[in-house]
Amino acid sequence: MFGGRCHFAGALISPTSLFRRPFLSLALLDVAGRWQNLRMKTLKQMVVFDAADLEAESAFWAGLLEGTVDRDEDWHTVLIDGKPQFAVQLAPNHVRPQWPDGQPQQIHLDLYVEDPKTAEEEALALGAKLLKPAYGFDSESGFRVYEDPAGHPFCFCWGHD
Numbered sequence: 001m002f003g004g005r006c007h008f009a010g011a012l013i014s015p016t017s018l019f020r021r022p023f024l025s026l027a028l029l030d031v032a033g034r035w036q037n038l039r040m041k042t043l044k045q046m047v048v049f050d051a052a053d054l055e056a057e058s059a060f061w062a063g064l065l066e067g068t069v070d071r072d073e074d075w076h077t078v079l080i081d082g083k084p085q086f087a088v089q090l091a092p093n094h095v096r097p098q099w100p101d102g103q104p105q106q107i108h109l110d111l112y113v114e115d116p117k118t119a120e121e122e123a124l125a126l127g128a129k130l131l132k133p134a135y136g137f138d139s140e141s142g143f144r145v146y147e148d149p150a151g152h153p154f155c156f157c158w159g160h161d
Contacts, residue, residue, distance in 0.1 A: 046084065047107065050091035051150040056127065057088045060149050063126045096151035099131060108153040110143070116158045120144065123156070 051057035058069045058076035067080040074090035097105040113119040117137045124130065128146045131153060135142025141159025148154060 047086040047109070049086070049088045049148075049150065049152055050094045050106070051088050052090075052092055052094045053149065054088055054090050056149040060126050060128070061086070061088070064123055064128075094150060097147075097153065098151070099145070099147065099153045105153050108155065110155045110157050112157045112160065114158070116142070116144065116156050119156045120146075128154075 049057060049061075054071075054074070054076050058071070058078055061067070061078045062069045065078070065080050065085070067078050067085065068082075070077040070079060070084070076088045077084045078086050078088070095103055097103050099105050111119070120130070120137075123146055127149045130144065130146055132145035134144055139159070141157075143155045143157040145153055145155050
């Protein structure tokens, strides 16, 4: 990895190109000198949040998204409609992001909602904090920025096609 790009078999691969394709196709020389095509196929994708308090973080997301939590000692998986959607891993030294200034965010989610006012009420009741009320609820389209109990920013968006 050099400057945010992967060098593999002499090919320069940008990280963003990996996310634009369902699989990555590479050509390599085998031991006999023949070109071989390799395909990396993604079987499952999992966003994982770091948190010092696994219970607070996983309960927040499960409550907000009407899911359940499958708990292990240092890993909680949030299931929605019985399917794993993302996870929370124990990170005792997790440094809470301070958005927009200060400790940078590590990741954020954009959640597109039908009713932003109801979504905000539910999120706040579950422990979210409003960081940036960018648009009023009467706007045809907009977004608002919040943070979850571990400080990870997320947005409720509406009216965007």
